[in-house]
């Protein structure tokens with residue numbers, strides 16, 4: 445009789461632990477976003493989109509090309525990247541990205557690219573994966589993001605290679 449009660453108490457505490465665990469997991473603030481014409485994604489704790497937007501891994505070589513191209517990323521207009529010193533005119537409006545992989549996770553890079561306003565409402569960095577909430581968009585670009593989801597993943601794959609050599 446007593447043994448049975450002990451077993452029951454054990455069962456209850458396992459349930460309680462499982463409950464506490466799920467409650468803990470839910471404590472992360474997950475915001476689902478689904479804009480017109482784009483794949484849905486999740487922002488975690490307002491700082492990160494941990495899951496890639498595509499199943500196909502990003503290609504760092506293609507990413508570098510997108511970063512340089514004026515009509516694609518045009519990132520050098522605002523960011524200095526020593527690894528791309530073959531290309532002229534690196535701006536200094538944004539922080540230097542030469543060592544960005546040392547202090548940023550993929551998910552944080554992804555949110556910066558998709559919609560940097562989530563991190564800093566007043567940023568002048570463009571949102572590269574949005575169709576809503578944008579201003580001054582030329583008609584032919586309306587309804588389309590600046591970069592496709594695969595291009596976003598390619599740029600992240602390139603950013604992940606950026607570590608200043610010691």
Ligand code: HEC
Nearest residue numbers: 517518519521522537538539544553556564567568569570
């Ligand atoms: C019009 C200027 C501008 C352009 C173009 C731009 N950025 Fe930025 N970016 C900024 C500014 C300014 C910041 C500083 C953070 C803020 O404003 O919130 C920033 C921040 C970042 C950060 C965070 C860096 C850190 O150390 O915290 C990354 C990563 C980044 N940009 C990547 C890119 C990439 C990749 C591109 C091209 C696809 C790009 N940016 C295009 C202005 C720009």
